[in-house]
Structures are given as structure tokens and as C-alpha cells.
Amino acid sequence: MKRAYNFNAGPSALPLEVLQQAQEELLNYNETGMSVMELSHRSNEFENVHNEAQSLLKQLLNIPDTYEVLFLQGGASLQFSMIPMNFLNDEQIGNYVLTGVWSEKALKEAKILGRSTAIAASSKETNYDRIPDLSELNLTPDDGYLHITSSNTIFGTQWREFPRVKGDLLIADMSSDILSKPLPIENFAMLYAGAQKNLGPSGVTVVIIRKDLLATVPSHQIPTVLRYDTHSKNNSLYNTPPTFSIYMLNKVLQWVKDRGGVAEIAKTNELKAALIYDVIDESNGFYKGHAVKNSRSLMNITFNLQSEDLSKKFLSEAKEAGFVGLNGHRSVGGCRASTYNAVPYEACKALQQFMLNFKQENQ
Incomplete structure (x- = not known):
């Protein structure tokens, strides 16, 4: 079988071994007589897949017990809205480092919601050919969080060293480089990533969020399905999850583990x-x-x-x-x-x- 040299930016290459295993199990997952796509998301069989994926991710990234791992929908783009919706009150500022198109879009969504925002630093003047130096960051005491995009798919830049923020209120869109290297998880309040680059096929978004942050979500004015605490309380099963994408995520995580x-x-x-x-x-x-x-x-x-x-x-x-x-x-x-x-x-x-x-x- 001839395989292309796949350098797509996303959806992107998946491990051949994972695709072959999914092919073998496609019609009869774990002797259920059903495809994993046909399983109820409330069934024991799918619950095992779901929980194992969470456990593998925690192992691979050394995620402390003080963090939750959520599997959401809507891509990283939905997080652009959910983050300010859940974590900015009237007195706080959402501070953004602009390093490309996706960080611009994240800032835009916070503004659409009417939240106070600031630009901590930007490399737009040089067509986003660099990551701003840490000394360039303009942080304020009113920052509810500092948002960064860890690797910029379009411009080909990546943070080598992450900023330290008061209260460790650093939030990162890691869609392009999550699982590509070890991470200092404790330095972040939240990480999120669309799966379609390093984690699996499109359809599921991984959110790694500090538990104490969940307690700060306002008790009103946020639709139920757009609240992080809703998904935390329901183990990401408040509504029907993207079951096949989570199954493939599980397989990819196991592939990473098997490679050391x-x-x-x-x-x-x-x-x-x-x-x-x-x-x-x-x-x-x-x-x-x-x-x-x-x-x-x-x-x-x-x-x-x-x-x-x-x-x-x-x-x-x-x-x-x-x-x-x-x-x-x-x-x-x-x-x-x-x-x-x-x-x-x-x-x-x-x-x-x-x-x-x-x-x-x-x-």
C-alpha cells in the first residue's frame, strides 16, 4: 500500500499503526458486535475508552491531580469564547500575546463578548515572524489571565520558554504542539488543543484545566453547555461526546506511550x-x-x-x-x-x- 508523504497542517497525519488497529476494530469493537461509533456513550465499553484516554493523557504529560482533563467539542475556536465567558468578571482584563491569526481570533471573541482586553505584546509588525521576548510583555495587576498560542501553524513560530504569570493564570492554545514535548503543566491555569494535529482526528478538543479555576465560574449568565464546570461535573458526558474521535485519541495516546x-x-x-x-x-x-x-x-x-x-x-x-x-x-x-x-x-x-x-x- 502506497502512503503519501503527508505534511498537512490539520487534519494531519495519523500513525499508520493506529489506523490499522482502528480498521481491524471498525465493525466489532471489543467483541461487542458493534463499531465503536455505534456504542452508547453511557455504556461500560465506551466509558472505559473515555476514562483510559484521560488516564493516558495524565500519565504522558505528568498532569497533577489538581487538574481536570475534559473532552469538549467546537474545536479550539469555541474556547476563544468560553475562556473570557467563564473567567473574566467586570473588573478583570483578558490579556493576549498576538503571534498570529489564531491569537488574533481569540482576542476578537473576547471583544465580541464585551470583555475588557489588552495586548500584552505583538509581533504583527514583522508579519509574525517571531515570538516576543518575555521582557516585552506588558502585564497588569487586573489581568484575569494571559493568553498565548504556543505554536503558530500559519507562521511557523513557537514559544521556547513560557512566561510566568501571577497566580499562574497562563492559558495556552496548544493545538499545534501539545504532546510534542514535555510541559511544565503547573505553570498553566489551562491548556487546550484541537485534536486534529497531534492527538487524533478532528472532532474532539482536549482541555486541561486547574480545578480551582472551575470554582471561579459565575453561577449565572453563562449557558449550561458553555460552562467548564458543567463538563467537569459530568466527566465530559453532559451531552453526547464525539465518541469515535475520543476512541482514536485513546489509540494515539497509547501509540505515544509505546514509543517511550x-x-x-x-x-x-x-x-x-x-x-x-x-x-x-x-x-x-x-x-x-x-x-x-x-x-x-x-x-x-x-x-x-x-x-x-x-x-x-x-x-x-x-x-x-x-x-x-x-x-x-x-x-x-x-x-x-x-x-x-x-x-x-x-x-x-x-x-x-x-x-x-x-x-x-x-x-
């Missing part, structure tokens, strides 16, 4: 990204990285060629060679290789060789 956990995955991610960044750095300007070196993402590698015509030729020939998803976002143009956990080292090695050959033939 997040620390081992992180080592492989470093090696994968280095294959491509080394070609860019040693190309004498034939390939031009968008992100400055100390802000480069290990998950989303963005680069341009010397002209738009050359970029089009590169992408056309790459597609013919079996590479998928290398088109850059319109905000940056050029090319983007998303090297998430499930993208094999061999795919990155093949892309490295293709880039070297293309340069030799076109310089």
Missing part, C-alpha cells in the same frame, strides 16, 4: 525538523525561512523560495513526487511542512532529499 512517551517523541521531533531546517540554512538563500531562528517551530516549518514562480514549480513537482500539504498559508505564501508527531522520520528525510535535488536542478 513524550520525551522520546520530542527527541524524534528535533531530528525531523533539523533535516528540513538544515537544508534551508545551508541553501545560501535559495530557501528562505519565515520565522527567525530563535522562534522556529518544530511542528510547522515555513519557507519561501526566491520567486513566486519558483515556489509554484517546487509545489507542483513535490505533489507529483507524492508530497501532500506543502502549500503555505496565504498570509505567508510559499511552503509549509507540518512535521507533527505522526509524520515519520522517513517522510522528513524524503522531503530533505527532494529539496536538495530541487535546488541543484533550479539554482
